[in-house]
Amino acid sequence: MSQIIAGIRVPDSNIARAATQLVRDTEDELLYNHSRRVFFWGALTGERKGLKYDPELLYLGAMFHDMGLTEKYSSPDLRFEVDGANAARAFMKSYGVPERDIEDVWTAIALHTTPGIPEHMRPTIALVTAGVEMDVLGIAYDHFSHEHRHEVCACHPREDNFKENIIDHFYEGIKKKPETTFGNVKADVLALKDRNYKRMNFCSIILCSAWPT
Template sequence: MFPETPAAAAALSVATRFHSPALLNHSVRCYLWGTMYGRAHGITFDDELFYVSAMLHDIGLTEAFDNHRLSFEVAGGDLAWVFGVAADWPEERAARAAEIIVLHMRDDVSPSADPESHLLQVATSFEVVGRHSAEFPSDARTEMLARYPWLGFGAEVLANFTNQASRKPNSACAASVDKRNMAGLVAANPLGSHQPA
């Protein structure tokens, strides 16, 4: 189910150590949603690179790695670069993990231009605001949430984004909170209310 490489195992260890339980489950779900979407659409992607990026994409929201000036995705991307180099990846591969994490908060990337960034954008936007809901059927949601429960993720991510927006007014978080009605979209996200019986 998950890539069985030293870097993948290390990324899970880092995420388990520093993420809240809700953020950890979100990261795992993002990998699984992205993988499901990629396979359904015939998108070829680097599984290990996508997994590591999915596990670390929100590390910049954690207390240990929150940067007082950089947006959380840039801080998280920097950490992913360090992680990749420490995992003995070539610098170019480490830079790709950083790029994927930064781009998940930017304008849509096409799967032909950057499949891993595209998959992370699809998965995170589904998780946070319910975008692409038609791609993920009800039975898949029920099974996913039974294995990796929601644990109040919607409220937690909204609080994290609101905190980031208040301190970093030019960030993507601020645009999401102030201009894109993130609170309303999170509240209306069908995934958050789609809990197993």
């Protein structure tokens, strides 16, 4: 039977169960619990805003959104968000999911660290980012009831020192390809964790380009 947490029913389809098992087998406990919480925060946001969303697509987006941080799914030269999106795409294709739904989940994962854009897109895309922003950044924290926050975290705990540990997970997932953080928030992670890291500068790239003027 499907599990219900904070009034949100966890999808119980074959593809959802398979995704859960894959993530459990691939990610550690911190990332697994984080991904599950992202689903609940996203779904609760959708309920609060009256959005018509597909719970299964939201679940797949939430569960795969950090897969690109894992060794198994990390590429040598793509943003970790794209690696996770590509993993979700391949997984969903194997289940015959319609291309439009695959593209929504792909986009949701690829854009989940790009603030200011997903919120204006279709519900799956907007709500994955909303869930991530709640769990990592505490955005809209007070829009969730104490009871809902307690119930979700009772089932999927935020471990002690989660804030520092999630930053460590980000760093471990991107430290070998710092160039992929240009223009996105993960550059802040490298600036904090690697004293030798030097940010690429957008204006410098313009001024030093091959164009004569």
